[in-house]
Each structure stands twice: as C-alpha cells, then as structure tokens.
Amino acid sequence: MTALDLTGRTAIVTGASRGIGLAIAQAIAAAGGNVVLTARTQEAADAAAAQVTGNAIGVGAHATDEAAARRCVELTVEHFGSVDILVNNAGTNPAYGPVVSQDHGRFAKTFDVNVWAPILWTSLVTEAWMGEHGGAVVNNASIGGLVLDPNIGMYNGAKAALIHLTKQMALELSPAIRVNAIAPGVVRTKLAEALWKDKEDAVATSIALNRIGEPGDIADAVAFLVSDAARWITGEILVIDGGQRLGDAPLFRSGASISV
Template sequence: MPAETAPVAIVTGGARGIGLATALDLSRKGYRIALADLDGPDLAAAVGRVGEGTLALPGDVGAFAAVQEQAATVLARFGRIDVLVNNAGISQPKTLVEISEDEYDRTIAVNLKGCFNWCKAVAPAMLEAGRGRIVNVSSVSANTGGARSAVSKFAYCTAKAGILGMTRALAKELAPAVSVNAVCPGSIETALTSGLIAANREAITGTIPLGRIGTPEDVAVVIAFLATVEPNYLTGEIIDVDGGQWIN
C-alpha cells in the first residue's frame, strides 16, 4: 500500500507503556501514526521509535480546544483518520477523604473528558468517510473498584467506569460507520506500576490464572485487533485483558 494512502491511527498517551506498544504494533501493520502526549523527551523518543513520518501531538488531552486543533492537524497532514485509541490517563492514589476538589477534577479531565474530547474531535471525519474505529482504554478497576494496594483509588475508578458507559453509548450513536469498543487492562507492568508490582509480585501473580504479570504488549495486541480486524462485527464490547485475574 502506498504510504500516502495508508490508514491513519491516533494514539493518545502514546509516549510510553500501553500507548507506545500500541503505536508500534499499528505501525508494523502499515498504519501512519499520530502520537498525542504531554510535550517532553518521552514523546520525542517515542516518535523516533515508531518511525519516520510519525506525527507528534504535544499537549493536554483534557483541553477541548487544543484537541480540536490537533485533530485538524492530523487531517491536514494525512487527509484521513481511521483509528482513535484513547489511552491517555493519569493515576490518582488518594482516597475520598484525602483528595482535593482540584485533584478530583484533574483526574476526571484527563481520564474521562480527554476521551470525550478526542471522540468529539474525530467523529465527524469518521462519519463523513463512512468508516472508523475507536478503542477506549478503561481498567478492570472500573468494575472492581481499586484495591487497597492499588496505584489508583476511587477517582480513577470513577473516570474509567465513565469510559465504559461512553463506549456503549457511542457504539450505538456512531453505528454503523464507526465501531467503538473498550479494553480493561488488569495488572500490567509499566513505569507507573513497576514499583508496586516489584514489591508484591508473588502475591499478585498468585491471583492470575495465566501465572504472570501482563505487559503493555499484551494489551496492545488486543487494541490492534479491535482497530484492524476485518470483517468487523464487534461494537460496544468491553474486553478484560487481565490474564483471568477477574473472571466473572
């Protein structure tokens, strides 16, 4: 496929962890990539890893007007948007008693409103083209609540649960042109969670039927499946990627 006609994927929170693993996977599948993340050395390094032609979108996913401008930049550069992966998120370890209003608002702004901002920004182009895939990254904590030892507590869980409602609703609103699905990672070892996991590896592993902690690549392969599988007859689905840790 000529480079100028290759499909285009936007990955938010793409500078590290699950986002970067997803961008690398989609790039290997022939997608042109736009990486949205906070400006800094991690974003620059990620663009270098994903490869020539990767578009950096530095900024805050919680800023509505900025996201609108970034989506316009992607369209101006590539002429199309085929896939949106809403992966950007921040942790929030404070409990209800400890957290301030500003800290709660910021958690919701990045983890939930950021997802809305990007869906709002790309949906018109996808609908006009008659095609599109949106994959939202939630968390098993949306269904289980945060454990006492978890990196994030109730505010994070609240935002991630909101993503599941948004996913199901948008799957109906944007059908049949655009599919909208979500993944819920479980215990995944990233820069954010590595300290906690290192201190509790044996105990955590003992709760996972597949017998190991997950990697960003374990999640990325599922996101890439939802973003690229043909034919596609999935929308509004929530897939846990947790090694069976939270089998219902």
C-alpha cells in the same frame, strides 16, 4: 480469516510517550498504519515517534487541552489525509485513598483526563473525518472500572464512567464508527507501579496465567479491535488481565485443596 492489515489507515494514539500507548502505536505501525503519537510536550512526542518503525509523527498535545487536540486532529488529516483510528489511551490517577478523602482538584484531574478527554478527542475526530468516512475508536479503561478496590475508588469510578460512555457512544455514532474499550489488568507500566512493584512475584502467582501483563499484550488486542477482523464488534469491553478477575489462582490449580 481477516489479517490485521491497517495499510492506508491513520491512527491517533493519545498519551503515547511510553508504556501501553507507545506499544499500541508500534503495533498499529507494524500492521501498516500511519500513527500520530501525542504526549504532553513536543519533545516527548518526538522521542516516542522515533521508537516506532513506520510512518509516525509526534504531536505535543495534553489530552485535556481542546485547542491542542483540535490542532492535532487537523494536522493528522493534513499530513496523512485521514484519521481512521483513535485510541484514547491517556490516563492518570492522582487520587489515592478513600473516595471521601479526596478534594475537588484531584477529582477534577482524574475525571478530566480519564473521562472528558476521550469524549473530547472522539468528538473532534468525528467532526473532522470519521462522521463521514467511518472509523474505529478504542478507549483504554481498566478492570478497575468493573470491580471494587481499596484506595483507588476515584480512579475506578472514572474508568466505570468511561466504560458506560463507550457503550453510549457506540450507539450514538453507529453505524459509521465502532467504539470499544479495553480493560487491562495489572500491566508493567509506570502508572500501575504501585500495584506490582516490589511484589511482582506474589501478584503474578495470584493471576491465572502466572504473570503480570506487558504493554505488548494490550497493544496486540487494540490492533485487533481497530482492524477489519473486529468489523462486527462495537460497544464491547475487552478484558485483558491474564485471568486476574477469575479469582485467586493458587486455590484452583491442580493439587490445591481446601479444608472445610
């Protein structure tokens, strides 16, 4: 077996001030990697980096700000000597309700952050380092990109686009750069609060593994995907949902019966 040893490698994690992004940064650092955490402000980025044990710095860079993203990538190479890993984690969902009820502003923000930003950051790290030296990219999608849900169709549409683009970039950037995506289910984060807050027990019961996810559940999977243990994996979408997509778990558990 290949250990998840990231010693000597450097990762950029976007949207890493809290939740899944921060947990990913902590997991990469725990595996020996250097980590650059981005956030909308320098203060938030510094505060997040202070929560990482290991070699970590924070950089204020909004995910869709091309100039700030370019500066971040350049700083990463200057400071650590490489950028071997990119985790496009930043995400947002300002568009709630039916798709046809959304305005252009909410559409643009949803797709700019969830779709354009991963393309932007991937292009920058490819140009700066990975194109010549190789590397691994992980995009944070969602199981929403694989299913239909009421009221979050715009967000799910953006994540579906990201899933498609993950496969596209995996081919375009092969063989030097591996590109994969994760598709988390309901996780205890601020972004996903509307899906579990005040109804956690009911949501947990409906999931095969009987709980909602924690940021660390996602982070461990990402650490695997960017390591040599996943060296022959590219263009894949790793669903991490505790069995949520399998169906309503209580209907299938031992002892359950259905009247016909």
